[in-house]
Amino acid sequence: MTATLLFQSFSAVLIGWLLLHYAHIYHRKYLFYWSYSFFSLAIFLLGSSLGLWLVDNDFGPSSPWRLINLFVITTAGYMQIAFLVIGTISLVKGTSINKFTFIRILMICLFIAFCITVFKNWDASGADLRYLTRIGLRYFTAGLACLGTAIYILRNDPNPIIGKKIVTIGFFVYGFEMTFLGWLTFENYFFNGSDLLLYLIPYHGLFELILYPIIGVGLVVWLLEVERIKSKKTADQLKHLNLSDALTGLPNQPALQQFLQQWSLVAQSNEPMTLVLFGVDKMARFNDGEGFKKGDQLLIALAKRIDMLCRGKPFYGRIYGDVFVLMMNGNEKNEIKKAEKIRQKLSRPFKLSGQTFHLEVSAGVTELSNTSDHEQAFNQANLALMFAKQRGGKQSLAFNSEMKSPQNSNINFENDLRSAFKNNQFELYYQPIWSSKNRIMCFEALIRWQHPSRGLLLPGAFLSMLQQMRMMIQLDYWVVDEAFKQAKAWRKVNTDAAKININLSAETIQDGSITEHIKQCSLRHQLTPQHITVEITENTLMQNIAIGTNTLNELRELGMEIAIDDFGTGYSSLNYLRSFPADVIKFDRTFVSDQSNHHLNHKILQALIPLCHDLNKKVVIEGIENQTQFNQLEELKVDGFQGFYLSHPLAEKEAIKMLTMSKKSMVKAMFNEAPG
Ligand code: C2E
Ligand code: MG
Ligand code: MG
Numbered sequence: 001m002t003a004t005l006l007f008q009s010f011s012a013v014l015i016g017w018l019l020l021h022y023a024h025i026y027h028r029k030y031l032f033y034w035s036y037s038f039f040s041l042a043i044f045l046l047g048s049s050l051g052l053w054l055v056d057n058d059f060g061p062s063s064p065w066r067l068i069n070l071f072v073i074t075t076a077g078y079m080q081i082a083f084l085v086i087g088t089i090s091l092v093k094g095t096s097i098n099k100f101t102f103i104r105i106l107m108i109c110l111f112i113a114f115c116i117t118v119f120k121n122w123d124a125s126g127a128d129l130r131y132l133t134r135i136g137l138r139y140f141t142a143g144l145a146c147l148g149t150a151i152y153i154l155r156n157d158p159n160p161i162i163g164k165k166i167v168t169i170g171f172f173v174y175g176f177e178m179t180f181l182g183w184l185t186f187e188n189y190f191f192n193g194s195d196l197l198l199y200l201i202p203y204h205g206l207f208e209l210i211l212y213p214i215i216g217v218g219l220v221v222w223l224l225e226v227e228r229i230k231s232k233k234t235a236d237q238l239k240h241l242n243l244s245d246a247l248t249g250l251p252n253q254p255a256l257q258q259f260l261q262q263w264s265l266v267a268q269s270n271e272p273m274t275l276v277l278f279g280v281d282k283m284a285r286f287n288d289g290e291g292f293k294k295g296d297q298l299l300i301a302l303a304k305r306i307d308m309l310c311r312g313k314p315f316y317g318r319i320y321g322d323v324f325v326l327m328m329n330g331n332e333k334n335e336i337k338k339a340e341k342i343r344q345k346l347s348r349p350f351k352l353s354g355q356t357f358h359l360e361v362s363a364g365v366t367e368l369s370n371t372s373d374h375e376q377a378f379n380q381a382n383l384a385l386m387f388a389k390q391r392g393g394k395q396s397l398a399f400n401s402e403m404k405s406p407q408n409s410n411i412n413f414e415n416d417l418r419s420a421f422k423n424n425q426f427e428l429y430y431q432p433i434w435s436s437k438n439r440i441m442c443f444e445a446l447i448r449w450q451h452p453s454r455g456l457l458l459p460g461a462f463l464s465m466l467q468q469m470r471m472m473i474q475l476d477y478w479v480v481d482e483a484f485k486q487a488k489a490w491r492k493v494n495t496d497a498a499k500i501n502i503n504l505s506a507e508t509i510q511d512g513s514i515t516e517h518i519k520q521c522s523l524r525h526q527l528t529p530q531h532i533t534v535e536i537t538e539n540t541l542m543q544n545i546a547i548g549t550n551t552l553n554e555l556r557e558l559g560m561e562i563a564i565d566d567f568g569t570g571y572s573s574l575n576y577l578r579s580f581p582a583d584v585i586k587f588d589r590t591f592v593s594d595q596s597n598h599h600l601n602h603k604i605l606q607a608l609i610p611l612c613h614d615l616n617k618k619v620v621i622e623g624i625e626n627q628t629q630f631n632q633l634e635e636l637k638v639d640g641f642q643g644f645y646l647s648h649p650l651a652e653k654e655a656i657k658m659l660t661m662s663k664k665s666m667v668k669a670m671f672n673e674a675p676g
Contacts, residue, residue, distance in 0.1 A: 005048050005052070006045075006046070006049050008045045011212050012039070012045060013042045015216035019219065019220075020032070022223055029090050029096035030088070030090040030091035031223065032087075033083045033084075033087030034083065034219055036079070036083045037079075037084040037087060038212075040076045040077070040080035041076070041080040043072065044077045047076060051066065051069050054066050054069060061121055062122060071113050072113075074116050074138070075110055077138050079105075079109050080142070081141060081142050082105050082108075084145060084146070084149060086105075088152065088153060092152065092157075119133050132186065132189045135185060136182050137182070138182075139179070139185060140185070140186070143175045143176070143178030143180070143181070146172075146174050147171070147176065147179060148175075150169075150171035153167070153168050163220070163222030163223070163224065163225045165218075166218030166222075167215055167219055169218075170214050171215070174208075177204070181197065181200065181201075181204065184197040185197060242254060243258065244317075247300065248303030251316070252318060255317055257374070259315045259327070260374045263314070263327075264370045268370070271329070271369075272368065272369050273328065273329060273367070273369075274330060274332045274335035275325070275366050275367070275368055275377055275378065276325070276326040276328065276339045276363055276365050276381065276396075277325055277381040277382055277384075277385045278323070278325075278326065278343060278346060278385075279322050279362055279385050280298070280360075282360075282393070283295070283321070286357070288539060294353075297353070298350055298359070299322060301350050301352065302322075302324065302350075305346055306324050306326070306342075309346070310326050310342065313328055314327045314329060315327035326339070326342070332398055336365050343361050343362070343363045347361045360394040361393075361394075362394065362395055362396070362397070363385065363397070364380075364381045364382060364386070364396075364399065365384055366398065366399040383404075384397045384398060385397070413462075413465060416452070417449075417465060417466060417469065417471070418471075421474065426448070426450075427447075427448045427652075428445045428446065428482050428486070429445070429446045429447075429448050429650060430443035430446070430500070430649060430655040431443060431444045431648065432497075433501070434640065434641045434642070435639065440496075440658065441497065441640050442501055443655060444500075445479060445483050445501065445502050445503070447459050447475065449461075467507070470507070472505040472507040472508060473507050475505075477508075480517060480532075481524075483532055484522065484524070484525040484527050484531075487499065487500045487527055487531045487532060488526065490656065490659055493656060493659050494659040494660065498531065499532070500532055501532075501534075502535065503535045503536075504535070504536055506539075509536060509548050510547050510548070512547065515558065518532070518555065519558065528559060529555075530559040532560055533563055534552070534555055534560055534561070534563070535564075535565040536562065536565060537564075537566045538567050538569065541564065552581045553581050561583040563583065564582045564584070565586045567587050568587055568588045569588045574611075577615065582617060584618045584640070585612050585618070585620070586621075586622055586640075587608075587619065587620070587621050587622070589622045590623075591604070591605055591623075592622075592623045592625070593625070602632065605621075605636055609638065610637075619639050620640035621633050621638050623643050624644075624645045629645070630646070
């Protein structure tokens, strides 16, 4: 009997050690609890064999050795049950117990052990009751705990994995056996039951000896399976993360590539697909005006719409920035109509944080077969999208072979631009701004590029490239110098009108060193800065309100006037009109040219012009193209008029001629020769 107990104890230590070893590797709490449970069992079994030895060696029931041993093994016996249950709950629920709960459980076990140790210990007639409380009660509690644990596992997972199955069956069998033994002990005591208990007890040790390794192996298999499932889940999640866009959760570019590869393998040669790329018109402007956070919100809202509208289609996702992709079965001719319908639905106004935004979406469409070069097809759709945007947006455009990528020519164009500075190919044209008394108030200097092969280019053709090349400051520096030189020269001809407005870019304003450059130009050309007015667009100012205001205040201190250009196109509120450090407000040309809202625009001007005057700001209107517009604006008491009706931007020589004309001939030129 003692040998069996020692052997059992040894196997419990082995299992406990195995579990502890895995607990350290995997850092799992439940493994620690289970290993403690087996160590407690080992102590219990070792103590039991020591107890038998003490009895055999005539240590009486009151011997302190027997009492201490009894106290220890009872504590260990109940600790074994407690740890087993806690470990299982921790595994199924993923929770762990804190230090205080642990101490509480230990105290309860110590208390139970104390009660059991002293209960009837000195009562000679209490042997049966002692047996009942010391042995029977533990059988019963341990049995019920094992049965409860097995039921608990099954309830949480009716289809357990193999390791879990082994453990559950092990607990069931062990639990049943222990409960049965416990029940027999109670039956013997209360109802003088059969001698079955006596027959069974010797086999109990053997039974435990077989069952422990089974449960132990089951626990290890369970653990390995849990870890395998977990690492598979993590791998799947990683795969999902790699294939989905972090901002919108839609599939991303690698996912598209994967889709196209798989489709090419299974598709028939006569089964074409249509590739559609959607992009937001003027997204960069939206980001500039509203900030990137709102920009992201917009993309998320757009992704939700795409998700709703494209569900069921073979593939859809976000590729980069504001570009979303949709793959449809069928050829481009039929599918472009569907793409256009989706595009229109995507273009509906967006409500973001209570504000409504009217943004349009464009689409580029191309067709591909299973043998097509996917990258080429993607580039084609991208080109079609670019052309759709360039044509004013709000449209779906199918790719055609005449659409050429600007990429190669871009590199040459960049080189040309760099050498334009060295080769003095930039030139200023001057467009007069007329005062209300039909006199020239000043000129606006507008940059032109005399390209060696393309001829005279307008700013729209090269400013954005210069901006990408971060060369706007260099250009503005050159313009400032040139304007000072020109205004100084013109003063000899006409002192009143020899004033020049220059346009400064956002980069220059942000850089701030322009003030110093202006001071130097003023010294070099012997001309005070009052003769030069700085024009800065409303959007530029809004982007850099703090730095911009600072630079503009410095320029004003030099005596320069500041004009807010393209006023009314940005996102500024009327409130800013008051705080802008501006002397002149140049209303954007859309106030004059937008025929569809003519009445409304007129009303806005009618309200705003007196307001500007009240705030001590002059008003200039640009884009006047005919006499009717001019007459209407004259009635509104505008201070300055600018537009093709009065004069196109002029080359330097023509501008000088204009300056030297007498007032009379100017008026004549204005009404007889100006284009209508
Ligand atoms: P802006 O400062 O608003 O200049 C007015 C633009 O309107 C000029 O275009 C001018 O030619 C055009 N314009 C004038 N009257 C009419 C009209 O009656 N009808 C129409 N449709 N257009 C009219 P441009 O010269 O092509 O310049 C475009 C923009 O490029 C300018 O707009 C300005 O923002 C920028 N820019 C021009 N020169 C410079 C420069 O030297 N430096 C910087 N940083 N920007 C410049
Ligand atoms: Mg301007
Ligand atoms: Mg303007």
